[in-house]
Amino acid sequence: MFKIDATDKKLTAELQQLIDNKTKPLGALGQLESLALKIGLIQQSLKPVLHKPAMLVFAADHGIANAGVSPYPQAVTQQMVLNFLQGGAAINVFCRQHGLSLSVIDAGVNAELPDHPQLIKQSMGMGTENYLNNHAMTLEQAQEAIRRGAAQVRQLAEQGCNVVGFGEMGIANTSSAALIMHRITGISLTECVGRGTGLDDKGLLNKLSLLQQAANYHAQNHNPLQILATFGGFEIAMICGAFLQAAELKMTILVDGFIVSSALLIAHALYPEVLEYCVFSHQSNESGHRKMLDYLKVKPLLQMDLRLGEGSGAALAYPLLQSALAFMHEMASFQAAGVSQSDADSGCHNTNEPS
Numbered sequence: 001m002f003k004i005d006a007t008d009k010k011l012t013a014e015l016q017q018l019i020d021n022k023t024k025p026l027g028a029l030g031q032l033e034s035l036a037l038k039i040g041l042i043q044q045s046l047k048p049v050l051h052k053p054a055m056l057v058f059a060a061d062h063g064i065a066n067a068g069v070s071p072y073p074q075a076v077t078q079q080m081v082l083n084f085l086q087g088g089a090a091i092n093v094f095c096r097q098h099g100l101s102l103s104v105i106d107a108g109v110n111a112e113l114p115d116h117p118q119l120i121k122q123s124m125g126m127g128t129e130n131y132l133n134n135h136a137m138t139l140e141q142a143q144e145a146i147r148r149g150a151a152q153v154r155q156l157a158e159q160g161c162n163v164v165g166f167g168e169m170g171i172a173n174t175s176s177a178a179l180i181m182h183r184i185t186g187i188s189l190t191e192c193v194g195r196g197t198g199l200d201d202k203g204l205l206n207k208l209s210l211l212q213q214a215a216n217y218h219a220q221n222h223n224p225l226q227i228l229a230t231f232g233g234f235e236i237a238m239i240c241g242a243f244l245q246a247a248e249l250k251m252t253i254l255v256d257g258f259i260v261s262s263a264l265l266i267a268h269a270l271y272p273e274v275l276e277y278c279v280f281s282h283q284s285n286e287s288g289h290r291k292m293l294d295y296l297k298v299k300p301l302l303q304m305d306l307r308l309g310e311g312s313g314a315a316l317a318y319p320l321l322q323s324a325l326a327f328m329h330e331m332a333s334f335q336a337a338g339v340s341q342s343d344a345d346s347g348c349h350n351t352n353e354p355s
């Protein structure tokens, strides 16, 4: 369905030399340096640029929402979508602050939503089925949601966008994400399930027990698309398609928190090369996220105890991408600034090997 290439590594040495020649001890800009290299490889350029940064927030409801897995009622999903459209949510603030465009996609919210220029209506239904006694969606619905998510990214790319962040809104979607993580990674369910929007100890135990029932009920499902259809949400399935399309189009992708990363687990199981296009904005405070990132062998940029979702971490991390490219373009080289570079110049031994 998708054609995702690994990035061509032929520019690696030249990009690394450009980075190493800047007036700084070798490796001293840390993760900003690997970020610059990564974007250079994605764009196959020694002068990569970020065009029309965009945030897509996918929203949907979940059949399990009112079974006691979240401290908030399902209605908060639609209420927060209205908040996004009125410009009052955290993601609105950070997108405005950092110059990202923001669109909200109704992937399957359990409400009739008003027409609005920032709302894209692609609803797959009034929420998923409850996976305690059903599949959340059919395989056909999962595939259709993947196609719809991909179409959103194609539209952005046609408008000239080459960097995109994904966010989500959906009461109970940490439950979907935990089950997907458990099934894809084989990590115990206890380590995948967390407090979400803020369950107390008793609520967490109850959530774990309900999700264990769901995992037992669907003991047979192990193929990535089946896992997505069984436990997913419509927003998670659309984000999976959005990841795959963005990677196929060689866009830089900003990955948000626990739920967006669970969509990536599915995308990665289908097309491992998708990872080469991903920048991990932060490590969420949702307890399973660190192990999810470890499973993917990736390092997040920020660690700030965020656990909001909406794409907020991805939007917060965007300026770091700008800084990574700015230092590559604007910092003086040792030669240009007349600064001594190495032991050959100074007679000192250089111990700062880049990691």
Ligand SMILES: O=C(O)c1ccc[n+]([C@@H]2O[C@H](COP(=O)([O-])O)[C@@H](O)[C@H]2O)c1
Pocket: 069, 070, 071, 072, 168, 169, 170, 171, 172, 173, 174, 175, 195, 196, 197, 198, 256, 257, 258, 259, 260, 284, 285, 286, 289, 306, 307, 308, 309, 310
């Ligand atoms: O992104 C995260 O890491 C994250 C962690 C915890 C909660 N959330 C948000 O909270 C909602 C899901 O939480 P819950 O408790 O209803 O499953 C959903 O709207 C997510 O955007 C998001």
Ligand SMILES: Cc1cc2nc[nH]c2cc1C
Pocket: 072, 076, 080, 168, 169, 170, 197, 308, 309, 310
């Ligand atoms: C208020 C609220 C805002 C959110 N934003 C993303 N998920 C959310 C969940 C809640 C409950």
